[in-house]
Amino acid sequence: MSLVFAGVCSHAPGITGRAHMADPDVRDRFYEAFRQMGDDLRAAKPDAVVIIAAEHFANFFMNNMPSFAIGMADSYEGPIEDPGWLGIERRQVPGNRDISQRFITEVMKGSDIAYAEEWKFDHGIMVPLHFLTPDYDIPVIPVNINCQGPPLAPLERAWAFGESMRRACEAMPERIAIIGTGGISHWPATPDSGKINEAWDLDFMDRWCRNDKDALLDADAYNDLQVYSDAGQGGFEIRTYLTVSAAAGGAQGVVHFCEPIPIFAVSCTVATYDLASA
Amino acid sequence: MTLYAVQKFLYELNRTPAMQSAYTADRHAVLEPFDLNDEEVAALVEPDIGKLFHLGVNGQILMHFAAFHQIEWQDYLQRMRDGIATYGPVREGVYAMTTGLDDVIAPVHSSSKGASS
Numbered sequence: 001m002s003l004v005f006a007g008v009c010s011h012a013p014g015i016t017g018r019a020h021m022a023d024p025d026v027r028d029r030f031y032e033a034f035r036q037m038g039d040d041l042r043a044a045k046p047d048a049v050v051i052i053a054a055e056h057f058a059n060f061f062m063n064n065m066p067s068f069a070i071g072m073a074d075s076y077e078g079p080i081e082d083p084g085w086l087g088i089e090r091r092q093v094p095g096n097r098d099i100s101q102r103f104i105t106e107v108m109k110g111s112d113i114a115y116a117e118e119w120k121f122d123h124g125i126m127v128p129l130h131f132l133t134p135d136y137d138i139p140v141i142p143v144n145i146n147c148q149g150p151p152l153a154p155l156e157r158a159w160a161f162g163e164s165m166r167r168a169c170e171a172m173p174e175r176i177a178i179i180g181t182g183g184i185s186h187w188p189a190t191p192d193s194g195k196i197n198e199a200w201d202l203d204f205m206d207r208w209c210r211n212d213k214d215a216l217l218d219a220d221a222y223n224d225l226q227v228y229s230d231a232g233q234g235g236f237e238i239r240t241y242l243t244v245s246a247a248a249g250g251a252q253g254v255v256h257f258c259e260p261i262p263i264f265a266v267s268c269t270v271a272t273y274d275l276a277s278a
Numbered sequence: 279m280t281l282y283a284v285q286k287f288l289y290e291l292n293r294t295p296a297m298q299s300a301y302t303a304d305r306h307a308v309l310e311p312f313d314l315n316d317e318e319v320a321a322l323v324e325p326d327i328g329k330l331f332h333l334g335v336n337g338q339i340l341m342h343f344a345a346f347h348q349i350e351w352q353d354y355l356q357r358m359r360d361g362i363a364t365y366g367p368v369r370e371g372v373y374a375m376t377t378g379l380d381d382v383i384a385p386v387h388s389s390s391k392g393a394s395s
């Protein structure tokens with residue numbers, strides 16, 4: 001099988017853009033865990049990194065909103081945000097159209113998705129890359145799950161999407177890494193920014209580590225109304241995390257860091273699956 | 279109800295540098311093709327961040343519009359709070375406010391106060 005790395009991480013723009021406003025102690029421990037994830041990712045020697053992000057109106061809008069989309073280009077530009085505001089310089093990020101096209105073709109056997117030959121990266125992808133592949137030397141395959149403009153795809157469909165990606169990885173000769181970004185509970189870009197439901201986050205990450213499908217798709221805990229109430233509109237991004245769970249095929253996970261940093265607006269999180277345990 | 283049009287305008291503006299230049303030169307001219315009512319045009323031109331939040335603009339779109347206008351983060355958050363205080367709760371959309379008007383949700387770390395963003 002060719003899935004060589006699977007993990008999740010936060011992508012909030014404050015992580016880079018508001019770095020100077022955070023408690024340096026907790027911030028630096030988080031950065032260290034984030035960079036360690038990058039070291040581990042690169043040690044897995046992936047030929048391409050699939051980044052499943054919940055983008056924020058950089059490419060997709062409610063005039064034509066795909067539930068699931070995958071990029072298919074040789075290069076991408078990012079960040080779309082003001083570089084000074086985000087704290088990340090604008091640049092070209094390498095893709096690989098050939099790998100993307102074959103990956104998309106395989107995924108389509110199990111899930112109905114959109115593909116896109118143009119894609120501007122926002123903080124959902126640029127913040128993770130800043131820590132994971134700081135030299136921007138591994139081709140990226142961007143993936144989007146609509147977590148912004150309801151109606152949103154049911155969690156079961158996100159799970160099925162993850163399984164389709166797993167099968168696609170198995171069908172390809174390349175070594176593929178999959179990273180999910182976003183969440184967990186947060187109320188981003190609102191007056192509530194910085195509100196964090198830490199207990200909810202830790203409970204979700206416990207389910208994520210156990211890779212317990214029933215617990216992750218729990219309709220009582222994670223229907224959209226309940227998520228909105230418990231975890232804010234940012235909580236809809238759990239779709240990216242549980243898609244990675246499905247892609248990891250039963251592997252057990254480890255949380256390397258999960259602590260609230262309110263000025264970054266989230267429980268800053270770094271977690272990976274031990275693929276050998278699948 | 280034209281929240282859709284307000285957000286469509288902001289979406290296009292946020293991702294199109296040429297449109298940002300044109301908007302800087304003549305706000306009304308760039309807004310003209312969008313199906314907006316007077317209240318919405320006034321809020322955009324001002325810009326009245328609090329009114330736009332009250333109208334229901336998604337924060338992921340609104341925060342970039344605020345950054346485009348060089349509005350600092352803490353000021354951006356305060357303007358939304360002021361909008362709720364002045365105009366009332368968010369009218370529609372998923373970006374309501376759930377904390378109290380005077381709650382301090384994300385304090386800036388003491389060692390960095392005064393630093394610019």
Ligand SMILES: [Fe+2]
Pocket residue numbers: 011054056124182183237
């Ligand atoms: Fe996000």
